[in-house]
Amino acid sequence: MKKSIYYSLLMSAMMSVAAAEETRQVDKHEHGVGELNIAVEGSAINLEFMIPGADIVGFEYEAKSDSDIALVNTALSKFQDFENIFTLSSSGNCNLVDAEIDINQGDEHEDEHDHEDERDHEDERDHEDEHDHEDEHEHEDEHEHEDEHDHDEHEEEAHNEFVAHYSFTCGNVKEIDRIDFPYFTTFPNSGELEIQFVSEVGSTSFEVEGDKPFIDLKGKI
Amino acid sequence: MLLKLSLSSLYARLVTVGMTVIAISFSLMLYMSVEKLRTSAYTSFTDTISQTDLIIGARASSVQLMLYSVFRIGNATNNITWESYLDVVNKEEVDWAVPISLGDSHKGFRVMGTNKDFFARYKYRGGQSINIDKGYLFEDLYDVVLGAGVAEKLGYAIDTPLIVAHGLQSFSEHDDQPFRVSGILEKTGTPVDNTVIVSLAAIEAIHVDWSTGAKIPGQETPIEEIRKMDLTPENITAALIGVKSKLTIFNLQRWINEYPEEAMTAILPGAALQELWRVVGVVENLLLGISIVVIFTTLIGMTAIMFSSLSERRREMAIWRAMGASPRTVVGLLMLEAIFISVLSILLSVILLFFSLSILQPWIDYNYGILVNVEMLSLRDMYVFMTFIFASILVSLLPAIRAYWFSINDGMTIKI
Numbered sequence: 083m084k085k086s087i088y089y090s091l092l093m094s095a096m097m098s099v100a101a102a103e104e105t106r107q108v109d110k111h112e113h114g115v116g117e118l119n120i121a122v123e124g125s126a127i128n129l130e131f132m133i134p135g136a137d138i139v140g141f142e143y144e145a146k147s148d149s150d151i152a153l154v155n156t157a158l159s160k161f162q163d164f165e166n167i168f169t170l171s172s173s174g175n176c177n178l179v180d181a182e183i184d185i186n187q188g189d190e191h192e193d194e195h196d197h198e199d200e201r202d203h204e205d206e207r208d209h210e211d212e213h214d215h216e217d218e219h220e221h222e223d224e225h226e227h228e229d230e231h232d233h234d235e236h237e238e239e240a241h242n243e244f245v246a247h248y249s250f251t252c253g254n255v256k257e258i259d260r261i262d263f264p265y266f267t268t269f270p271n272s273g274e275l276e277i278q279f280v281s282e283v284g285s286t287s288f289e290v291e292g293d294k295p296f297i298d299l300k301g302k303i
Numbered sequence: 304m305l306l307k308l309s310l311s312s313l314y315a316r317l318v319t320v321g322m323t324v325i326a327i328s329f330s331l332m333l334y335m336s337v338e339k340l341r342t343s344a345y346t347s348f349t350d351t352i353s354q355t356d357l358i359i360g361a362r363a364s365s366v367q368l369m370l371y372s373v374f375r376i377g378n379a380t381n382n383i384t385w386e387s388y389l390d391v392v393n394k395e396e397v398d399w400a401v402p403i404s405l406g407d408s409h410k411g412f413r414v415m416g417t418n419k420d421f422f423a424r425y426k427y428r429g430g431q432s433i434n435i436d437k438g439y440l441f442e443d444l445y446d447v448v449l450g451a452g453v454a455e456k457l458g459y460a461i462d463t464p465l466i467v468a469h470g471l472q473s474f475s476e477h478d479d480q481p482f483r484v485s486g487i488l489e490k491t492g493t494p495v496d497n498t499v500i501v502s503l504a505a506i507e508a509i510h511v512d513w514s515t516g517a518k519i520p521g522q523e524t525p526i527e528e529i530r531k532m533d534l535t536p537e538n539i540t541a542a543l544i545g546v547k548s549k550l551t552i553f554n555l556q557r558w559i560n561e562y563p564e565e566a567m568t569a570i571l572p573g574a575a576l577q578e579l580w581r582v583v584g585v586v587e588n589l590l591l592g593i594s595i596v597v598i599f600t601t602l603i604g605m606t607a608i609m610f611s612s613l614s615e616r617r618r619e620m621a622i623w624r625a626m627g628a629s630p631r632t633v634v635g636l637l638m639l640e641a642i643f644i645s646v647l648s649i650l651l652s653v654i655l656l657f658f659s660l661s662i663l664q665p666w667i668d669y670n671y672g673i674l675v676n677v678e679m680l681s682l683r684d685m686y687v688f689m690t691f692i693f694a695s696i697l698v699s700l701l702p703a704i705r706a707y708w709f710s711i712n713d714g715m716t717i718k719i
Contacts, residue, residue, distance in 0.1 A: 123549040280549050284353055285552075285574045286574055
């Protein structure tokens with residue numbers, strides 16, 4: 083009897099050690115705050131949006147009912163036309179060369195990675211390969227851990243998120259002095275956008291809300 | 304004619320008018336200096352670091368990471384392991400990386416461990432490099448390079464010996480391993496000026512006999528032996544990173560933020576500075592608001608003075624009327640007066656501003672590291688001046704209308 087208590091103590095101690103060893107990280111998630119990263123180099127400008135589902139379709143669970151799936155699909159189709167989301171100053175003379183629109187819901191994290199990979203290939207075809215593999219690998223690891231141990235956290239994590247990447251080549255990238263965001267009117271549920279911006283001039287950040295839906299880029303490219 | 308009349312009338316009341324002008328010009332100067340300080344602080348602030356694409360450190364808020372790694376304000380929550388640092392450095396996207404180790408101090412100045420790349424890679428004010436003023440960068444393990452401010456404030460020169468203290472405010476010193484000043488940097492106007500810079504190996508070396516924040520008693524490894532040791536750091540506080548292509552920054556940032564083996568944060572320095580400035584911006588708007596209120600107060604003061612002088616000047620106005628001035632002319636005269644007073648005040652305030660700024664500039668620079676740009680007035684200042692003149696015409700209307708009634712009622716004779 084006593085022995086079995088010791089065993090169970092020992093077991094639980096071992097288990098807690100095991101639990102402590104694996105990494106458990108959960109991305110921050112904030113309703114009403116979408117993220118946007120903008121990078122400019124040479125004649126290229128890339129925009130990547132990561133918007134919580136609540137801001138777009140008003141719910142954060144995985145779309146299962148027909149009406150929810152329809153909502154998600156309408157939203158995705160709105161993202162297809164980037165002018166529903168943002169407009170670059172026309173003097174920049176920019177052409178869309180690539181767009182990836184997707185929604186991450188629940189465990190479909192894989193999707194995101196696939197797309198990132200594709201994009202990376204386009205960005206720098208040869209030397210990114212290696213790191214992408216590494217990338218995938220580690221993320222898979224993470225997933226395994228999550229799957230094995232963190233079932234309750236998993237549900238908590240099942241927020242959906244819209245991810246949209248747009249790449250442009252511009253005739254006159256330096257002429258872009260403003261980006262407007264019809265995003266706020268396209269999606270009335272949207273809150274603010276936290277924007278990180280980087281160009282050869284340096285990096286900066288913006289917080290944009292619906293009452294002033296644009297950023298001023300004079301001298302920033 | 305009207306102009307001359309108005310001028311001589313003002314001249315006759317030199318003391319009152321003079322005091323009004325001085326009061327107004329001081330309030331205008333207050334506004335302009337707040338504005339100048341605000342814009343200069345912003346530029347010095349954003350000029351602190353440039354051409355570094357990412358800063359990495361232990362998981363923290365971007366502002367906190369920025370403050371301790373670049374401004375040396377506050378402390379790191381954690382360090383990151385050398386292993387994770389190497390993992391990041393070995394990423395394909397990374398062009399260069401400079402590790403930074405913080406935590407010790409010398410007489411109130413932060414000691415930063417880094418490598419020689421720091422001097423080549425750290426840029427400020429739109430790409431300016433740090434230059435060495437005297438001596439050379441560290442060659443020996445116990446060489447230290449001083450920021451201009453440290454050398455100046457402590458009166459150190461090349462070859463001055465110094466001892467690094469453990470922690471930031473502690474009495475335990477690494478006195479068994481004295482350092483020597485090998486170089487002094489040129490003034491940069493950045494926090495580098497107030498930093499004592501040693502090599503990463505030196506940081507490791509001084510902690511050889513230390514464990515968990517205290518010296519192990521009785522244990523003293525001779526310096527000769529330390530020199531022979533492998534002094535590769537086990538951990539660092541932060542690192543500056545440059546990427547090959549700006550388009551890959553966000554991918555790398557995400558990779559670092561999601562790095563499974565260690566909780567790290569990667570920030571874009573400019574983005575974090577901007578974020579911090581949005582917080583500071585509240586205070587700056589407050590200051591601006593106060594100085595605008597002060598301007599209004601002086602405008603009201605000016606009106607009050609004009610009102611009170613009206614009753615004294617009824618005789619003067621009677622004379623104007625006797626000489627053929629219509630009541631309207633009297634109104635015009637008073638408004639002209641207001642314009643004179645405001646233009647004069649603006650001129651005086653500009654002179655006062657540039658005079659005081661040129662005197663205070665070195666002091667502000669020395670104490671706060673903010674280089675106030677004493678240059679021409681901005682377009683915004685011009686707008687403010689125009690608005691001020693317009694406002695003063697508006698407020699002068701009140702006493703002018705009163706004067707109009709006085710002159711109609713009084714005519715040429717005063718009935719007091």
